[in-house]
Amino acid sequence: MSTMTFGRAINAGLRRAMDNDPKVVLMGEDIGKLGGVFRITDGLQKDFGPHRVLDTPLAESGIMGTAVGLAYRGYRPVVEIQFDGFIYPAFDQIVCQVAKLHYRTKGAVKVPLTIRVPFGGGIGSPEHHSESPEAYFTHTSGLRVVSVSNPQDAYVMIQQAIASDDPVLYFEPKRRYHVKGEVDESVDLSSTSMNDARVVTEGSDVTLVTYGPLVPTARDAAIAASDDGISIEVIDLRSLAPIDFGTVEKSVRKTGRLVITHEAAQSGGLGAEIAASITERCFYHLEHAPVRVTGFDIPYPYSKVEFHHLPDLDRILDGVDRALGRPNSLSPHNGLEG
Amino acid sequence: MPSNDQTDATRDELIQLITPNGERRSNAAYDPWVADVDGAALQALYEDMVVIRRIDAEATALQRQGELALWPPLLGQEAAQIGSGRALREDDFVFSSYRENGVAYCRGVDLTDLLRVWRGNASSGWDPYAINMATPQVIIGAQTLHATGYAMGILTDGADSVAVTYFGDGATSQGDVNEAMVFAASYQAPVIFFCQNNQWAISEPVRLQAHVPIARRAPGFGIPSVRVDGNDVLACLAVTREALDRARTGGGPTFIEAVTYRMGPHTTADDPTRYRDANELEDWAAKDPIARLAGLLDSEGLLPAEVSDAVKATADEVAARLREGCISMPEPAALDVFKHVYSEPNSWLERQQDHYEQYLTSFGSSEEGGR
Secondary structure, eight states, rough: EEEEEEHHHHHHHHHHHHHHHHEEEEEEOOSSSSTTTTTTTTTTHHOOHHHTEEEEESOHHHHHHHHHHHHHHTTOOOOOEGGGOGGGHHHHHHHHIITTTTHHHHSSSSOOOEEEEEEEOOOOOOOOSOOOOOOHHHHHTTOEEOOOOSSEEEHHHHHHHHHHHEEEEEEOOOGGGOOEEETTTTGGGSSSSSSSEEEEEEOOOOEEEEOTTHHHHHHHHHHHHHHHTOEEEEEEEOEESSHHHHHHHHHHHHHEEEEEEEEEESSSSSHHHHHHHHHHHHHOSSSSOEEEEEEOSSSSGGGGGGHHHHHOOOOOOHHHHHTTTOOOTTSTTTSOOO | OOOOEEEEEEHEEEEEEBBBTBBBOTTTTGGGGTTTOOOHOOOOOOOOHHHHHHHHHHHHHHHHSSOOOOOOOTTOOHHHHHHHTTOOOOEEEEEEEESSSHHHHHTOOOGGGHHHHHHTTTTTSOOOOHHHHOOOOSSTTTHHHHHHHHHHHHHHTTTTEEEEEETTTTGGGGGHHHHHHHHHHHHOEEEEEEEEEEEEEETGGGGGOOOOOOHHHHHTTTTTTTEEETTOOOHHHHHHHHHHHHHTTTTOOOOEEOOOOOOSSTTTTTTGGTOOHHHHHHHHHTTHHHHHHHHHHHHHOOOOOHHHHHHHHHHHHHHHHHHHHHTTTOOOGGGGGTSSSSOOOOOHHHHHHHHHHHHTTTTHHHHHHOO
């Protein structure tokens, strides 16, 4: 066990994957000498050379398309998209090529790409630096999508994503990069699967489902709620496509109440998919309609008001109150109306 | 010799070794690249072009008869595809668009595999690694990046093979093609950009894509370029060999603009009479790639009746095999729709497949239910 930051844990995971497989190559803007704008690839070009850690021209579609070509040649590229909001020029290559090549060629061509995306808000950045675009990709067949919430998962799951023969989008909550945690580097990678959700805290009254940057917030909400005698079970999805609905279903059958929280906008988002799927699977166990606590259906706002947009502990607890039928922001005569 | 210092005038020069009248024209720079091409080799190129024109005509007929949903004819572009395709080595790798059936023929594609996509039986016809050619790319220009990435891999591997990407004049407006040239130049990747400028992108004339000869763009990226008469199979062979040699010996990428003409429609669903003049077609028919090689062969006594008859018989035999392969192609099974989406198990898809299987079974056998 060693203590390291979230960012350092990803770096250590990348290093181990590169040590284990000479076909693993990193590609991205500023990832070489600079080590990436978040320093996630710090020192890797120095140790592995410019052919394993490629500084690329500033063209996201170009990065993604050439990564596909390297995959054709038998390589296992790990692409860094510098910020979430910069992924869209690569969208065509991701959706039309990365996601579909295996299907198109009846399995002849594998695209074992890992696409690292620092995502989410809360860092006071200008436009295009704080987005949560995961639902575009969870809606695209052929892709796997994961999001990590702590250094241990970050370390393990980056290696599992790279080892996967399927393309994986790996969403990193950039506002947690400096959070420290214990990382067991001796862990056996095959002892866990990135497809499995994890119960973070057990509880019996409400199931609170989240992923990535909001996992610590949800855990804090569970601690705060316990002061009021409310027992929240927090689930970290880890995999967003496919979602481990079995774990969520098991929890909701116990609690009868479901709250989903994510930073991404609400409409057409993952919360809607989770609410629908869990309702289908355990309708008769639900005591209340599923509740979503999410970002608003707005472009990511300017930094001085971003805290209104981002679900925080109080908004999550308000959602928990709604699921429990306790007085909440939507109750009649709550003083907020009119 | 193309180089980064070339002037617009030399860059615009059309490399031609056989005139439209079928006369051999000498070219000090490019003659050495085809010095080994003797009479028998010329006859072989002639046969290739006749055969793929016959394949193209048969496939067009199969579409008209309802056996194919669609077909993208290559009529008029035989020299560009055979000339370049026959220059390649087995370990080179091709990334093409959907019109390069002539190149696929050179790579040794199974005839039936040419038709699978167009009959609606598959999303691609062949295993790319079996003939070192990716299956046709439909997104315009996307394959140029794949070729460049593949070439970057060749460099890292220390190999001397080459990635060759085919695309049209319309594709040169795409960001991907321009980004591919940036990457290819930056890493000096062994990749050839083979642009068949066939004058038309469906209904849009090339002047809507470019106001200067397309070949002039490449030097702006630091990539040497050459314009070649795309209806001259010998010239296409020569410029491709030169570019391959450059790539194999560490010289990096080359851009080739093969000036040719799409004599047919964009696809069998297109109607060119709505947008282009019949006179234009006549002008280009006079520069027909097969007729001009036939003229050269004839003038050298290399195309006696027994040779041309044998070529025609071969083409007819190939067409018959193509037709037989088409109509006897097995139908895909209902549950094939779920196959190969992922290479590892996926819980979402498994659930949907289980449900759909149950649904089909509710009609009786799952296979019958799927039709």
